[in-house]
Amino acid sequence: MTTEVPAAWVQAAQQGDLEAFNRLVLMFQDQVYRVAYRLLGDPDAAADATQDAFLKAYRALRRYRAGSFQAWLLRIVTNTCYDRLRRQRRRPTVSLDASLAEGGPGEAAAWLRDERRSQNPEAYAEQQALAAALEACLQALPPDFRAVVVLVDVEGLDYAAAAQALAVPVGTVKSRLARARRRLRDCLHPWWGTEAEGGALKK
Amino acid sequence: MTMKKERRLSLSLADWERLSAYVDEALPPHERRLVEQHLRQDPAWQQAHRELEGLRAELRALPQPQRPRSFVLSPDMVAASRPWWPPRRTGRWAWAFGAVLAMVVAALAVFLPWRGSRYAVAPLAPSGPVEGAALVAKEAEATAPEPTAQQAAPPPPRAMALPQAEAVAAPFTPTPTLVLPRATGTLLGSATPPSSAVSGGLSGRSMGLFLVVLLLLLSLGARAFLRRVSR
Numbered sequence: 001m002t003t004e005v006p007a008a009w010v011q012a013a014q015q016g017d018l019e020a021f022n023r024l025v026l027m028f029q030d031q032v033y034r035v036a037y038r039l040l041g042d043p044d045a046a047a048d049a050t051q052d053a054f055l056k057a058y059r060a061l062r063r064y065r066a067g068s069f070q071a072w073l074l075r076i077v078t079n080t081c082y083d084r085l086r087r088q089r090r091r092p093t094v095s096l097d098a099s100l101a102e103g104g105p106g107e108a109a110a111w112l113r114d115e116r117r118s119q120n121p122e123a124y125a126e127q128q129a130l131a132a133a134l135e136a137c138l139q140a141l142p143p144d145f146r147a148v149v150v151l152v153d154v155e156g157l158d159y160a161a162a163a164q165a166l167a168v169p170v171g172t173v174k175s176r177l178a179r180a181r182r183r184l185r186d187c188l189h190p191w192w193g194t195e196a197e198g199g200a201l202k203k
Numbered sequence: 204m205t206m207k208k209e210r211r212l213s214l215s216l217a218d219w220e221r222l223s224a225y226v227d228e229a230l231p232p233h234e235r236r237l238v239e240q241h242l243r244q245d246p247a248w249q250q251a252h253r254e255l256e257g258l259r260a261e262l263r264a265l266p267q268p269q270r271p272r273s274f275v276l277s278p279d280m281v282a283a284s285r286p287w288w289p290p291r292r293t294g295r296w297a298w299a300f301g302a303v304l305a306m307v308v309a310a311l312a313v314f315l316p317w318r319g320s321r322y323a324v325a326p327l328a329p330s331g332p333v334e335g336a337a338l339v340a341k342e343a344e345a346t347a348p349e350p351t352a353q354q355a356a357p358p359p360p361r362a363m364a365l366p367q368a369e370a371v372a373a374p375f376t377p378t379p380t381l382v383l384p385r386a387t388g389t390l391l392g393s394a395t396p397p398s399s400a401v402s403g404g405l406s407g408r409s410m411g412l413f414l415v416v417l418l419l420l421l422s423l424g425a426r427a428f429l430r431r432v433s434r
Binding site for chain 1: 216219220223224227229254255257258259261262263264265266267268270271272273274275276278280281
């Protein structure tokens with residue numbers, strides 16, 4: 001799903017019109033936050049990265065020329081997240097302890113959208129367990145692989161938009177996505193095994 | 204048991220990649236037809252197809268995190284952030300640019316005066332006794348040709364010239380003990396060039412070369428700088 005942006009907004013924002021830029025922020029902040037959250041796996045870090053990315057985008061606006069504004073913005077977010085991940089890796093104990101103390105994805109799930117809960121509690125529980133497993137598998141992927149899965153499979157971008165957002169050729173998106181999906185399948189394999197007949201494979 | 208069976212049915216990575224692009228409808232028509240042919244006949248392809256579709260559905264159905272707040276920028280945030288110019292990414296180039304500029308200015312300041320008059324540095328020196336030292340330097344110069352003329356001789360003449368000049372300087376300076384170091388400094392400054400730049404042609408040429416290299420560096424830096432900015 002690629003979202004088109006009125007060119008006039010971008011132009012006004014490029015001339016320093018903060019109101020116009022904030023209209024773009026409103027348009028994309030949900031998606032930008034979601035991507036940051038998926039890439040970083042932590043709500044606070046994701047919020048910081050999102051704010052950071054919008055500030056960076058505002059400052060770099062004059063360098064935006066043509067093409068999809070959304071892809072340009074997503075590129076700034078992914079780069080911001082990559083930077084954070086790199087910094088995290090340099091002192092991994094801190095972030096790991098912090099995420100463990102907060103309960104990691106499990107706690108995050110508490111404030112996730114849960115409209116399905118009321119309909120069928122059993123199926124909901126099952127679905128939640130699978131979602132948690134999938135989240136864990138997603139976080140276990142290398143950042144490059146994770147990013148392409150997040151953009152294409154979770155956010156629904158097409159290959160061309162993902163390629164623009166990641167600054168790689170379309171062929172790279174294609175192969176990275178295939179490898180990432182394969183890893184995810186292998187990671188979920190035990191899980192699918194137990195409900196292979198009725199679960200994800202029933203289709 | 205089922206897992207064992209599934210493992211055996213695994214596709215090669217190339218086939219998996221093709222199938223992965225197929226479910227995204229990102230294959231050209233002829234490849235697409237090939238994949239569809241496989242899917243009609245081959246259980247391994249069928250299973251992989253189910254896995255891919257299932258995985259995609261699960262990923263799309265992941266609970267979406269709710270953003271905790273609005274990320275709209277306030278004028279304060281924008282003002283508190285750095286100004287539009289220079290952009291952060293060009294900062295490094297701006298520094299390089301400044302450094303090269305400083306080098307050029309320094310080079311001009313050091314070398315240019317020697318072109319016109321060899322002792323043009325003297326007026327820059329503080330005053331009083333040092334001016335005397337400049338005079339002394341001329342005296343030293345008068346005596347200097349002796350060692351410089353023997354430049355081909357094994358012992359380095361400059362090292363010899365200095366003590367000699369100092370010796371000459373001492374009697375001429377009004378307050379020898381205090382001023383001597385400074386005077387020697389001036390002497391050093393004025394005594395050095397004659398040895399390296401005695402033949403003005405050579406020094407002019409090497410200095411010109413130096414300036415050309417500097418200008419080249421400068422223009423390269425400026426070009427990279429401008430390209431970065433305009434990107």
